[in-house]
Amino acid sequence: MTEYSSLFVLGCINSSLCHCRWKASDSLSPGVNIMVLGQAVNMSLMDISKIFSLLQPKEEDEDNEQSQALNNAVSSDNVTLLSELLSQESYRRSINARSGWGVPVTPLRTAAALGHLRCLELLLEHGAEIDSLDVKAQTPLFTAVSGKHLDCVVALLKAGADPNGSQYNNCSPVLTAAREGDVDVLRELLRFGAELDVRSKVPEWASSSTACRGPLYISAVYGHLDGFKLLLLHGANPNYNCTDEKMLARIKQPKTVLEVCLRYGCGVEYIQLLIDFGADVYLPTLIIDKTTKQNEALDLLLKERDLGKP
Structure with a gap:
């Protein structure tokens, strides 16, 4: 006492x-x-x-204290201290416990978020749960992708992390990498089998034309041409970038990738890539209004349509 x-x-x-x-x-x-x-x-x-x-300290309190000690060692990137702690059975038992203010997290999640590779690898060696979720349903891989920590992303994927993140999270690692234009991270996710036409998860009642927009849409909207090309090379759907037929059926006028590229003023390179990868230039009826950018991209699409006429 x-x-x-x-x-x-x-x-x-x-x-x-x-x-x-x-x-x-x-x-x-x-x-x-x-x-x-x-x-x-x-x-x-x-x-x-x-x-x-x-x-008398409760078992939960002990876990919390020891998890906090592990988290502190990881936060300071002190691999020596982390190794000493994990050499003790009591600390190894707390390796998956959550601690900290605000959003309690596991030591592995801390290592992934901060990009502390050596600590992350050490935790994995000692049996840290690789796809553990925080209160936001984010996995350590998701936080590593968000932080653009390529080496940690690769280490987690090699250790068996789910490249699609958690089914309970509205977003996914691929959508995040596409938004950030992080081609290297995106390439690794796709190499380990991440879903190409993944979309944000929304309830059926909230379905709209934006609900089926996947990483290809996002790369176009944010102007990330390299990521756009990479997704097409790996087989992304060049039309709707969505394979959920029920979702498409619920939406009155789902937007094609071509339409989105025109709407957001993407360069002619985007349209050419979509044509090269087999996008249907007649799908659907193109509505040219004040929001459609009158540029070379539109000219290219209209020319492609003319060439296809009988």
């Missing part, structure tokens, strides 16, 4: 005894005094035993 805990208990004992003396002096006869005093002392001993019980 710590010195502070001992002082706390002694204070409670003194308080109880003072209370007993007050009860005894307030009584009417020696017999009652003894009886009341006895009862008061017995009650105080019960209270003290409860206090001792409360002061």
Whole structure:
């Protein structure tokens, strides 16, 4: 027991005894005094035993403390300290416990978020759960992708991390990499089998024309030509970038990738790539309005349509 805990208990004992003396002096006869005093002392001993019980660290508290110690070692990228901690069975038992303010996280998640590769590899060697979720349903891989930590992304994928992240998260590693234009990370995700035409997860009632927009759409909108090309090379659907037929059926006018490229003023290179990879230039009826950029890209599409006419 710590010195502070001992002082706390002694204070409670003194308080109880003072209370007993007050009860005894307030009584009417020696017999009652003894009886009341006895009862008061017995009650105080019960209270003290409860206090001792409360002061004993619970197993969860121990896990939290040890997880916090692991997290601290990872945060400071102190591989030596982390190795020393993991050499002890009690710390290894807490390797998947969550700690910290705000969003409690595992040590592996901390290593992935900060890009501390050596700590991450050490945790994996000691059996850290590779696809553990935080309260946002984010996996360590997702946080490594978000932080653009390529070496950690590769290490996690090689160790068996799900390249698609969690089914409970609205986003995915591929969508994140496409948005950020991180071609190297995107390439590794695709190399390990990530879904190409993945879309943000939304409930059926919230389905709209944006609900089926996958990484190809996002690469175009954010102007990431290299990522756009990489996705097509790996087989992304050049029309809707979505393979969910039920989703497409629920949407009145789903937008093709061609339409999105024109709407957001993407360069002619995007249109040419879509044509080269087999996009249907007649699908659907193209509506040219004030929001459609009148540029070389549109001219190329219209010319391609003319060439295809019988």
